[in-house]
Amino acid sequence: MEPENKQFKDRVTELSGENVDLCFQCGACSSGCPMTQEMDYLPSKIIRMVQLGLEEALESKTIWVCTTCFNCEVRCPRGIDIANVMEALRQLVLRKKYDRVSLDELSPEELRELPQIAIVSNQRKLTA
Amino acid sequence: MTRLAYYPGCTLKTNAKNFEDSTIATAEKLGVELVEPERWNCCGTVHSLSTDDVMHHLAPIRNLLRVEELSNAGEVDTRQVVTLCAMCYNTLKRGNIVFNEDSDRKKKIRDNMYKEDIQYSGSVEVLHYLEVLREMGWDKVKESVVKPLDGLKVAPYYGCLLLRPRGIGIDDTDNPTIMEDMLEALGAEVVGFAYAQKCCGSYNAVHMKEVVADLAYKILKQAEDSGADMLVTACPLCEYNLGPRQTEVKKKYPVFNDIPVVYFTQLMALAFGLGEKATAFTGNKPDPRPLLRDKGLLEE
Numbered sequence: 001m002e003p004e005n006k007q008f009k010d011r012v013t014e015l016s017g018e019n020v021d022l023c024f025q026c027g028a029c030s031s032g033c034p035m036t037q038e039m040d041y042l043p044s045k046i047i048r049m050v051q052l053g054l055e056e057a058l059e060s061k062t063i064w065v066c067t068t069c070f071n072c073e074v075r076c077p078r079g080i081d082i083a084n085v086m087e088a089l090r091q092l093v094l095r096k097k098y099d100r101v102s103l104d105e106l107s108p109e110e111l112r113e114l115p116q117i118a119i120v121s122n123q124r125k126l127t128a
Numbered sequence: 129m130t131r132l133a134y135y136p137g138c139t140l141k142t143n144a145k146n147f148e149d150s151t152i153a154t155a156e157k158l159g160v161e162l163v164e165p166e167r168w169n170c171c172g173t174v175h176s177l178s179t180d181d182v183m184h185h186l187a188p189i190r191n192l193l194r195v196e197e198l199s200n201a202g203e204v205d206t207r208q209v210v211t212l213c214a215m216c217y218n219t220l221k222r223g224n225i226v227f228n229e230d231s232d233r234k235k236k237i238r239d240n241m242y243k244e245d246i247q248y249s250g251s252v253e254v255l256h257y258l259e260v261l262r263e264m265g266w267d268k269v270k271e272s273v274v275k276p277l278d279g280l281k282v283a284p285y286y287g288c289l290l291l292r293p294r295g296i297g298i299d300d301t302d303n304p305t306i307m308e309d310m311l312e313a314l315g316a317e318v319v320g321f322a323y324a325q326k327c328c329g330s331y332n333a334v335h336m337k338e339v340v341a342d343l344a345y346k347i348l349k350q351a352e353d354s355g356a357d358m359l360v361t362a363c364p365l366c367e368y369n370l371g372p373r374q375t376e377v378k379k380k381y382p383v384f385n386d387i388p389v390v391y392f393t394q395l396m397a398l399a400f401g402l403g404e405k406a407t408a409f410t411g412n413k414p415d416p417r418p419l420l421r422d423k424g425l426l427e428e
Contacts, residue, residue: 010138013401014179014180015178015179015180016177017179020288034326034327034343035327035332035339036327037328037339038339038340039185048419058343065332065336065339065422067327067329067330067331067332068174068177068292069287069288069292069327069330070288070292070293071288071292071325071327072327073292074293074294074301074302075293081177081293083177083293084177084178087176087177087178088177088178089242091178101334101335103334105334107177107288113372114333114368115139115142115143115144115365115368116138116139116142116143116170117137117138117139117143117173117213117215117365117368118328118331118333118365118368119334120138120170120172120173121173121174121330121331121365122331122333122334124173124174124176124184125174125331126331126335
Protein backbone atom coordinates (compact mmCIF):
# COMPACT_ATOMS: atom_id res chain seq x y z
CA MET A 1 0.00 0.00 0.00
CA GLU A 2 1.31 3.48 -0.91
CA PRO A 3 2.15 5.73 2.07
CA GLU A 4 -0.68 8.18 1.28
CA ASN A 5 -3.19 5.33 1.18
CA LYS A 6 -1.94 3.96 4.47
CA GLN A 7 -2.07 7.39 6.06
CA PHE A 8 -5.69 7.86 5.04
CA LYS A 9 -6.70 4.40 6.21
CA ASP A 10 -4.93 4.87 9.55
CA ARG A 11 -6.64 8.21 10.10
CA VAL A 12 -10.11 6.74 9.44
CA THR A 13 -9.31 3.83 11.73
CA GLU A 14 -8.20 6.18 14.48
CA LEU A 15 -11.19 8.48 14.19
CA SER A 16 -13.81 5.73 13.88
CA GLY A 17 -12.24 3.24 16.28
CA GLU A 18 -13.16 0.53 13.75
CA ASN A 19 -11.04 -2.12 12.06
CA VAL A 20 -12.33 -2.09 8.49
CA ASP A 21 -10.15 -5.05 7.55
CA LEU A 22 -12.67 -7.29 9.30
CA CYS A 23 -15.07 -6.67 6.40
CA PHE A 24 -15.35 -9.54 3.90
CA GLN A 25 -17.75 -7.73 1.57
CA CYS A 26 -20.91 -9.71 2.26
CA GLY A 27 -23.05 -6.66 1.51
CA ALA A 28 -25.46 -7.05 4.44
CA CYS A 29 -24.97 -3.38 5.35
CA SER A 30 -25.90 -2.26 1.85
CA SER A 31 -28.92 -4.54 1.60
CA GLY A 32 -30.48 -3.08 4.74
CA CYS A 33 -29.59 0.56 4.12
CA PRO A 34 -32.65 2.80 3.61
CA MET A 35 -30.74 5.42 1.61
CA THR A 36 -28.97 3.39 -1.11
CA GLN A 37 -31.14 4.85 -3.88
CA GLU A 38 -29.48 8.21 -3.19
CA MET A 39 -25.93 6.88 -2.89
CA ASP A 40 -23.18 6.77 -5.50
CA TYR A 41 -21.30 3.99 -3.69
CA LEU A 42 -22.99 1.37 -1.54
CA PRO A 43 -21.91 1.36 2.15
CA SER A 44 -20.01 -1.91 1.63
CA LYS A 45 -18.12 -0.29 -1.24
CA ILE A 46 -17.18 2.66 0.97
CA ILE A 47 -15.75 0.21 3.49
CA ARG A 48 -13.78 -1.44 0.66
CA MET A 49 -12.43 1.95 -0.38
CA VAL A 50 -11.23 2.59 3.17
CA GLN A 51 -9.63 -0.88 3.27
CA LEU A 52 -7.63 0.13 0.22
CA GLY A 53 -6.93 3.60 1.59
CA LEU A 54 -8.69 5.34 -1.30
CA GLU A 55 -9.29 8.94 -0.34
CA GLU A 56 -12.01 9.25 -3.04
CA ALA A 57 -14.34 7.97 -0.35
CA LEU A 58 -14.39 11.55 0.92
CA GLU A 59 -15.87 12.77 -2.34
CA SER A 60 -18.76 10.33 -2.34
CA LYS A 61 -22.37 11.38 -1.89
CA THR A 62 -22.89 8.31 0.27
CA ILE A 63 -21.33 9.69 3.44
CA TRP A 64 -23.70 12.69 3.34
CA VAL A 65 -26.99 10.90 2.77
CA CYS A 66 -26.36 8.32 5.52
CA THR A 67 -28.99 8.95 8.23
CA THR A 68 -27.00 7.16 10.97
CA CYS A 69 -29.93 4.79 11.51
CA PHE A 70 -27.55 2.00 12.63
CA ASN A 71 -29.30 -0.61 10.49
CA CYS A 72 -25.96 -1.55 8.91
CA GLU A 73 -24.37 -1.86 12.32
CA VAL A 74 -26.85 -4.38 13.68
CA ARG A 75 -26.60 -6.40 10.46
CA CYS A 76 -22.81 -6.57 10.12
CA PRO A 77 -21.71 -10.17 10.83
CA ARG A 78 -18.18 -8.92 11.48
CA GLY A 79 -19.19 -6.47 14.17
CA ILE A 80 -18.02 -3.33 12.39
CA ASP A 81 -19.77 -0.17 13.54
CA ILE A 82 -20.19 1.12 10.01
CA ALA A 83 -21.92 4.31 11.13
CA ASN A 84 -18.71 5.22 12.98
CA VAL A 85 -16.76 4.88 9.74
CA MET A 86 -19.26 7.09 7.89
CA GLU A 87 -18.98 9.65 10.69
CA ALA A 88 -15.17 9.58 10.55
CA LEU A 89 -15.28 10.24 6.79
CA ARG A 90 -17.74 13.12 7.25
CA GLN A 91 -15.60 14.55 10.03
CA LEU A 92 -12.47 14.48 7.85
CA VAL A 93 -14.28 16.76 5.40
CA LEU A 94 -16.17 18.91 7.93
CA ARG A 95 -13.00 19.64 9.87
CA LYS A 96 -11.73 21.55 6.87
CA LYS A 97 -14.49 24.08 7.57
CA TYR A 98 -16.88 22.61 5.04
CA ASP A 99 -20.65 22.89 5.45
CA ARG A 100 -22.73 20.39 3.52
CA VAL A 101 -25.99 22.24 4.24
CA SER A 102 -26.94 25.78 5.07
CA LEU A 103 -29.98 27.14 6.84
CA ASP A 104 -29.89 30.03 4.36
CA GLU A 105 -31.32 27.63 1.80
CA LEU A 106 -34.53 27.21 3.81
CA SER A 107 -37.57 29.41 3.37
CA PRO A 108 -38.95 31.27 6.42
CA GLU A 109 -41.97 28.91 6.30
CA GLU A 110 -39.75 25.84 6.41
CA LEU A 111 -37.76 27.26 9.29
CA ARG A 112 -40.94 27.97 11.22
CA GLU A 113 -42.42 24.58 10.57
CA LEU A 114 -39.40 22.31 11.09
CA PRO A 115 -39.09 20.97 14.64
CA GLN A 116 -35.87 21.85 16.50
CA ILE A 117 -34.93 18.19 16.61
CA ALA A 118 -34.69 18.15 12.80
CA ILE A 119 -32.65 21.33 12.49
CA VAL A 120 -30.25 20.61 15.35
CA SER A 121 -29.50 17.05 14.22
CA ASN A 122 -29.14 18.13 10.60
CA GLN A 123 -26.66 20.87 11.52
CA ARG A 124 -24.79 18.64 13.95
CA LYS A 125 -24.18 15.96 11.33
CA LEU A 126 -23.65 18.04 8.23
CA THR A 127 -21.88 21.28 9.18
CA ALA A 128 -18.41 22.12 10.46
CA MET B 129 -46.69 8.73 43.98
CA THR B 130 -43.21 7.75 42.84
CA ARG B 131 -41.22 10.80 41.83
CA LEU B 132 -39.02 10.25 38.77
CA ALA B 133 -36.74 12.76 37.08
CA TYR B 134 -37.95 13.64 33.60
CA TYR B 135 -35.85 15.05 30.77
CA PRO B 136 -38.12 16.59 28.11
CA GLY B 137 -35.72 17.76 25.40
CA CYS B 138 -36.34 20.66 23.04
CA THR B 139 -39.12 19.47 20.77
CA LEU B 140 -41.32 18.21 23.61
CA LYS B 141 -42.00 21.84 24.48
CA THR B 142 -43.01 22.85 20.94
CA ASN B 143 -44.00 20.56 18.05
CA ALA B 144 -44.33 17.54 20.33
CA LYS B 145 -46.19 19.22 23.20
CA ASN B 146 -48.92 16.62 22.65
CA PHE B 147 -46.34 13.91 23.44
CA GLU B 148 -45.43 15.62 26.71
CA ASP B 149 -48.98 16.47 27.80
CA SER B 150 -50.22 12.94 27.20
CA THR B 151 -47.23 11.44 29.00
CA ILE B 152 -47.50 13.57 32.14
CA ALA B 153 -51.22 12.79 32.40
CA THR B 154 -50.82 9.03 31.90
CA ALA B 155 -47.87 8.84 34.29
CA GLU B 156 -49.88 10.61 36.97
CA LYS B 157 -52.72 8.15 36.47
CA LEU B 158 -50.21 5.34 37.01
CA GLY B 159 -48.85 6.89 40.19
CA VAL B 160 -45.71 8.46 38.76
CA GLU B 161 -44.89 12.12 39.14
CA LEU B 162 -42.45 13.31 36.46
CA VAL B 163 -40.13 15.92 37.91
CA GLU B 164 -38.42 18.18 35.41
CA PRO B 165 -35.03 19.67 36.40
CA GLU B 166 -35.16 23.45 36.56
CA ARG B 167 -32.27 23.94 34.16
CA TRP B 168 -31.81 21.51 31.36
CA ASN B 169 -30.22 21.97 27.98
CA CYS B 170 -30.51 20.42 24.54
CA CYS B 171 -28.99 16.93 24.52
CA GLY B 172 -27.38 17.56 21.14
CA THR B 173 -29.92 15.24 19.44
CA VAL B 174 -27.29 12.93 17.95
CA HIS B 175 -24.58 10.95 19.70
CA SER B 176 -21.14 11.87 18.46
CA LEU B 177 -19.41 8.86 16.94
CA SER B 178 -15.80 10.00 16.53
CA THR B 179 -13.33 8.66 19.06
CA ASP B 180 -11.69 12.02 19.73
CA ASP B 181 -14.87 14.02 20.29
CA VAL B 182 -15.34 15.20 23.84
CA MET B 183 -17.14 18.50 23.40
CA HIS B 184 -20.40 17.04 22.14
CA HIS B 185 -20.74 14.75 25.14
CA LEU B 186 -20.89 17.69 27.53
CA ALA B 187 -24.51 18.49 26.73
CA PRO B 188 -25.95 15.08 27.64
CA ILE B 189 -23.70 14.73 30.70
CA ARG B 190 -24.72 18.15 31.97
CA ASN B 191 -28.33 16.99 31.87
CA LEU B 192 -27.46 13.86 33.84
CA LEU B 193 -25.73 16.07 36.39
CA ARG B 194 -29.00 18.00 36.78
CA VAL B 195 -30.65 14.68 37.62
CA GLU B 196 -28.05 13.94 40.30
CA GLU B 197 -28.72 17.40 41.74
CA LEU B 198 -32.46 16.65 41.87
CA SER B 199 -31.72 13.38 43.58
CA ASN B 200 -29.31 14.95 46.07
CA ALA B 201 -31.95 17.54 46.93
CA GLY B 202 -34.41 14.75 47.68
CA GLU B 203 -36.81 15.90 44.98
CA VAL B 204 -36.93 12.52 43.24
CA ASP B 205 -37.04 8.98 44.57
CA THR B 206 -34.52 7.27 42.28
CA ARG B 207 -31.36 7.99 40.33
CA GLN B 208 -33.16 7.38 37.05
CA VAL B 209 -34.19 9.80 34.35
CA VAL B 210 -37.14 9.25 32.06
CA THR B 211 -37.00 10.36 28.43
CA LEU B 212 -39.71 10.41 25.76
CA CYS B 213 -37.95 11.38 22.57
CA ALA B 214 -36.05 8.46 21.04
CA MET B 215 -33.17 10.74 20.07
CA CYS B 216 -32.82 12.19 23.59
CA TYR B 217 -32.97 8.67 24.99
CA ASN B 218 -30.19 7.51 22.70
CA THR B 219 -27.97 10.54 23.22
CA LEU B 220 -28.24 10.57 27.02
CA LYS B 221 -27.80 6.83 27.28
CA ARG B 222 -24.77 6.64 25.00
CA GLY B 223 -23.17 9.77 26.50
CA ASN B 224 -23.52 8.15 29.91
CA ILE B 225 -21.79 4.99 28.65
CA VAL B 226 -18.89 6.99 27.18
CA PHE B 227 -18.54 8.77 30.53
CA ASN B 228 -18.60 5.59 32.58
CA GLU B 229 -16.49 3.38 30.32
CA ASP B 230 -13.84 5.69 28.87
CA SER B 231 -11.74 7.10 31.72
CA ASP B 232 -9.80 9.41 29.43
CA ARG B 233 -12.89 11.08 28.04
CA LYS B 234 -14.53 11.05 31.49
CA LYS B 235 -11.67 13.17 32.81
CA LYS B 236 -11.85 15.55 29.87
CA ILE B 237 -15.63 15.91 30.20
CA ARG B 238 -15.26 16.69 33.90
CA ASP B 239 -12.43 19.16 33.26
CA ASN B 240 -14.68 21.00 30.85
CA MET B 241 -17.47 21.23 33.43
CA TYR B 242 -15.38 22.81 36.17
CA LYS B 243 -17.87 25.62 36.70
CA GLU B 244 -20.57 23.24 37.93
CA ASP B 245 -21.19 23.10 41.69
CA ILE B 246 -20.71 19.35 41.83
CA GLN B 247 -19.15 16.80 39.48
CA TYR B 248 -21.25 14.18 37.75
CA SER B 249 -20.61 10.81 39.37
CA GLY B 250 -21.99 8.62 36.59
CA SER B 251 -24.78 7.16 38.70
CA VAL B 252 -27.84 8.06 36.64
CA GLU B 253 -29.77 5.37 34.77
CA VAL B 254 -31.32 6.58 31.52
CA LEU B 255 -34.75 5.15 30.75
CA HIS B 256 -37.38 5.55 28.08
CA TYR B 257 -40.97 5.94 29.29
CA LEU B 258 -41.87 2.64 27.60
CA GLU B 259 -39.30 0.92 29.83
CA VAL B 260 -40.89 2.48 32.90
CA LEU B 261 -44.24 1.04 31.81
CA ARG B 262 -42.79 -2.40 31.11
CA GLU B 263 -41.12 -2.42 34.51
CA MET B 264 -44.40 -1.45 36.13
CA GLY B 265 -46.11 -4.31 34.31
CA TRP B 266 -48.61 -4.32 31.44
CA ASP B 267 -51.31 -5.59 33.81
CA LYS B 268 -50.94 -2.38 35.79
CA VAL B 269 -51.35 -0.37 32.59
CA LYS B 270 -54.38 -2.48 31.71
CA GLU B 271 -55.95 -1.76 35.10
CA SER B 272 -56.05 1.94 34.24
CA VAL B 273 -57.88 1.38 30.96
CA VAL B 274 -61.50 2.55 31.14
CA LYS B 275 -62.12 2.68 27.41
CA PRO B 276 -60.40 -0.21 25.62
CA LEU B 277 -59.41 0.66 22.07
CA ASP B 278 -61.60 -2.07 20.61
CA GLY B 279 -61.44 -2.37 16.86
CA LEU B 280 -58.62 0.14 16.44
CA LYS B 281 -55.92 -1.31 14.22
CA VAL B 282 -52.60 0.21 15.15
CA ALA B 283 -49.19 -0.28 13.54
CA PRO B 284 -46.33 0.28 15.99
CA TYR B 285 -43.53 2.20 14.29
CA TYR B 286 -40.20 1.91 16.11
CA GLY B 287 -37.86 3.68 13.72
CA CYS B 288 -34.17 3.60 14.56
CA LEU B 289 -33.04 4.95 17.86
CA LEU B 290 -35.44 3.15 20.20
CA LEU B 291 -33.90 -0.16 19.09
CA ARG B 292 -30.45 0.54 17.75
CA PRO B 293 -27.56 0.13 18.21
CA ARG B 294 -27.74 -3.26 19.88
CA GLY B 295 -27.29 -2.99 23.62
CA ILE B 296 -28.60 0.58 23.64
CA GLY B 297 -32.13 -0.04 22.38
CA ILE B 298 -34.99 -0.67 24.80
CA ASP B 299 -35.92 -4.07 23.36
CA ASP B 300 -34.70 -6.89 21.14
CA THR B 301 -33.24 -5.25 18.02
CA ASP B 302 -34.78 -7.70 15.56
CA ASN B 303 -37.98 -8.79 17.26
CA PRO B 304 -39.19 -6.05 19.59
CA THR B 305 -42.49 -6.47 21.41
CA ILE B 306 -42.60 -3.54 23.81
CA MET B 307 -44.92 -1.35 21.73
CA GLU B 308 -47.06 -4.33 20.80
CA ASP B 309 -47.43 -5.25 24.49
CA MET B 310 -48.38 -1.69 25.34
CA LEU B 311 -50.99 -1.53 22.56
CA GLU B 312 -52.45 -4.87 23.59
CA ALA B 313 -52.76 -3.63 27.18
CA LEU B 314 -54.84 -0.76 25.81
CA GLY B 315 -57.11 -3.18 23.95
CA ALA B 316 -56.01 -2.12 20.48
CA GLU B 317 -55.46 -4.54 17.64
CA VAL B 318 -51.77 -4.66 16.76
CA VAL B 319 -50.88 -4.64 13.08
CA GLY B 320 -47.34 -5.76 12.37
CA PHE B 321 -45.75 -4.43 9.19
CA ALA B 322 -42.47 -4.90 7.39
CA TYR B 323 -41.18 -1.34 7.71
CA ALA B 324 -41.71 -0.90 11.45
CA GLN B 325 -37.98 -0.44 11.97
CA LYS B 326 -37.09 1.24 8.69
CA CYS B 327 -35.58 4.72 9.02
CA CYS B 328 -37.95 7.62 8.23
CA GLY B 329 -35.12 9.66 6.73
CA SER B 330 -34.39 11.46 9.99
CA TYR B 331 -32.62 14.81 9.70
CA ASN B 332 -32.43 14.55 5.92
CA ALA B 333 -35.97 15.98 6.11
CA VAL B 334 -34.38 19.42 6.31
CA HIS B 335 -32.66 19.43 2.93
CA MET B 336 -33.90 16.31 1.13
CA LYS B 337 -37.65 16.76 1.35
CA GLU B 338 -38.55 14.59 -1.62
CA VAL B 339 -36.29 11.72 -0.67
CA VAL B 340 -37.75 11.66 2.83
CA ALA B 341 -41.25 11.82 1.34
CA ASP B 342 -40.40 8.66 -0.59
CA LEU B 343 -39.29 6.88 2.55
CA ALA B 344 -42.36 8.07 4.45
CA TYR B 345 -44.59 6.88 1.60
CA LYS B 346 -43.10 3.39 1.71
CA ILE B 347 -43.54 3.14 5.47
CA LEU B 348 -47.06 4.58 5.56
CA LYS B 349 -48.27 2.65 2.53
CA GLN B 350 -46.92 -0.59 3.95
CA ALA B 351 -48.76 0.04 7.21
CA GLU B 352 -51.97 0.85 5.32
CA ASP B 353 -51.66 -2.21 3.11
CA SER B 354 -51.19 -4.32 6.23
CA GLY B 355 -54.58 -3.10 7.44
CA ALA B 356 -53.56 -0.40 9.92
CA ASP B 357 -55.90 2.51 10.73
CA MET B 358 -53.04 4.52 12.21
CA LEU B 359 -49.42 4.37 13.34
CA VAL B 360 -47.90 5.07 16.74
CA THR B 361 -44.41 6.40 17.32
CA ALA B 362 -42.14 7.51 20.16
CA CYS B 363 -39.98 10.03 18.33
CA PRO B 364 -40.84 13.64 17.43
CA LEU B 365 -38.73 13.48 14.28
CA CYS B 366 -40.40 10.28 13.07
CA GLU B 367 -43.75 11.88 13.89
CA TYR B 368 -42.89 14.95 11.84
CA ASN B 369 -41.58 13.02 8.84
CA LEU B 370 -44.48 10.59 8.81
CA GLY B 371 -47.26 12.95 9.96
CA PRO B 372 -47.19 16.62 8.91
CA ARG B 373 -44.93 15.73 5.98
CA GLN B 374 -47.73 13.67 4.42
CA THR B 375 -48.41 16.89 2.48
CA GLU B 376 -45.12 16.24 0.66
CA VAL B 377 -45.99 12.57 0.19
CA LYS B 378 -49.23 13.61 -1.50
CA LYS B 379 -47.42 15.93 -3.89
CA LYS B 380 -45.46 12.93 -5.15
CA TYR B 381 -48.14 10.31 -4.81
CA PRO B 382 -51.54 11.96 -5.38
CA VAL B 383 -53.46 8.71 -4.80
CA PHE B 384 -52.02 8.33 -1.31
CA ASN B 385 -54.60 8.44 1.50
CA ASP B 386 -53.92 10.24 4.77
CA ILE B 387 -53.18 8.00 7.73
CA PRO B 388 -52.93 9.39 11.26
CA VAL B 389 -49.66 9.08 13.18
CA VAL B 390 -49.87 9.66 16.94
CA TYR B 391 -47.61 9.24 19.96
CA PHE B 392 -48.23 6.02 21.88
CA THR B 393 -48.96 8.07 24.99
CA GLN B 394 -51.88 9.76 23.26
CA LEU B 395 -53.57 6.40 22.78
CA MET B 396 -52.83 5.61 26.43
CA ALA B 397 -54.50 8.86 27.49
CA LEU B 398 -57.49 8.01 25.30
CA ALA B 399 -57.84 4.50 26.73
CA PHE B 400 -57.39 5.85 30.26
CA GLY B 401 -60.27 8.27 29.59
CA LEU B 402 -58.21 11.31 30.58
CA GLY B 403 -59.95 13.87 28.38
CA GLU B 404 -58.94 16.00 25.46
CA LYS B 405 -56.27 18.04 27.22
CA ALA B 406 -54.39 14.83 27.89
CA THR B 407 -54.97 13.19 24.51
CA ALA B 408 -53.98 16.48 22.84
CA PHE B 409 -55.01 15.29 19.37
CA THR B 410 -55.30 18.90 18.16
CA GLY B 411 -51.51 18.85 17.72
CA ASN B 412 -51.51 16.02 15.17
CA LYS B 413 -51.46 16.26 11.40
CA PRO B 414 -53.32 14.52 9.82
CA ASP B 415 -56.06 14.86 12.43
CA PRO B 416 -56.73 11.45 14.01
CA ARG B 417 -60.08 12.49 15.52
CA PRO B 418 -62.38 11.70 12.56
CA LEU B 419 -61.05 8.12 12.54
CA LEU B 420 -61.40 7.78 16.31
CA ARG B 421 -64.99 9.10 16.12
CA ASP B 422 -65.78 6.60 13.38
CA LYS B 423 -64.47 3.85 15.62
CA GLY B 424 -66.66 5.08 18.48
CA LEU B 425 -63.62 5.87 20.60
CA LEU B 426 -64.12 9.62 20.68
CA GLU B 427 -67.36 11.52 21.23
CA GLU B 428 -68.63 13.88 18.54
